[in-house]
Amino acid sequence: MPAESVAATVAAVPLVDHHVHGALRHAPDRTAFETMLSESDRPTPPWMTQFDSQIGLAIRRWCAPLLDLEPLTSADEYVARRGELGEDEVTRRFLRAGGVERYLVETGFLADAIRTPAEMSQVAGVPADEVVRLESVFEQVAREASSAAAALRAFPDVLADRSKDAVGLKSVVAYRFGFDFDPERPDVADVVAATGAMLAAAGDGAPRVDDPVLLRHLLWTGIDRGLPLQLHTGYGDPDLELHRCDPLLLTRFIKLVEPHGVDLLLLHCYPYQRNAGYLAQVFPHVYFDVGLGINYTGLRSDAVIAESLELAPFAKILYSSDAWGPAELHFLGAHLWRRGMTRALTAWVDDGEASAADAARIASMIGRENAQRVYRLDAR
């Protein structure tokens, strides 16, 4: 039966999660756990629970059995069982159940609360490589430098050193400003002035890069470094203004980067996955995924995945979970991706519009091979 063979094939693809963060080190309480089931940073109001959402249903349906509970067990029972097992055991079970063969771990966000790439590798039993966040490196350099000019002089070398074993770089320009920035390399004098202003505003505290001149400088220094560059795109926490994170706003930047031979990876993209598919079709150095959106759309993630398959060549789409924190997210990203891909590909095969061999090839390309090629993982 073709349908069964597609499901089995997709289930067997070992995934490269090309953008993910560490799993929690310590067990969260109920409030903290629920906060991590939403991209909102606002407290959950007392008259609702985040379990009454797509991701909440998905956790009760698909994660509960991995903690020895019945599917769709209550939220109270779920959280109690989680606490009983402890974070190490919960994390071990979820990371090992997702069928991920390699994690590319971005380390730039609240790194103290989560496991390092080496710790992820240990608990999952598979390799984990690092993706380095441009803004975090520069903020550290600026904090330690004696002046704005000194920080800017040191940055390329520090970035090269910090990323010497990394597979890629990442930018959060979407959060810090938006994509409606001047795409050209900024003037040196403007960059020095912007760095000075950032240091003055920080005083003795931690500097934060949010000036578009500086963000552009970081992007172009990243392009000079030559590693694949990930850009958070679309949906995310309320630091960003979503309407300014449509990847189409990057079109002129994408054109300027093209002659430099650096691949750009548009991360997650929801609800702009169709726009990302267009960019991935027309520009040879543009790739995208629909991670993050998959977890939070739960039952409806099959529709998001199907849309991601509309326009882009299959060689330009990658898998990610963008999980940060609870290891449920690391597992669900993989599980829901397999579910959505199986549904899409099964329909094509059943209708005679693709062969079972085509379905297997497409699932393997998106699940692992495209990431292996872009990040040169075979050479590692």
Ligand SMILES: [Zn+2]
């Ligand atoms: Zn991320």
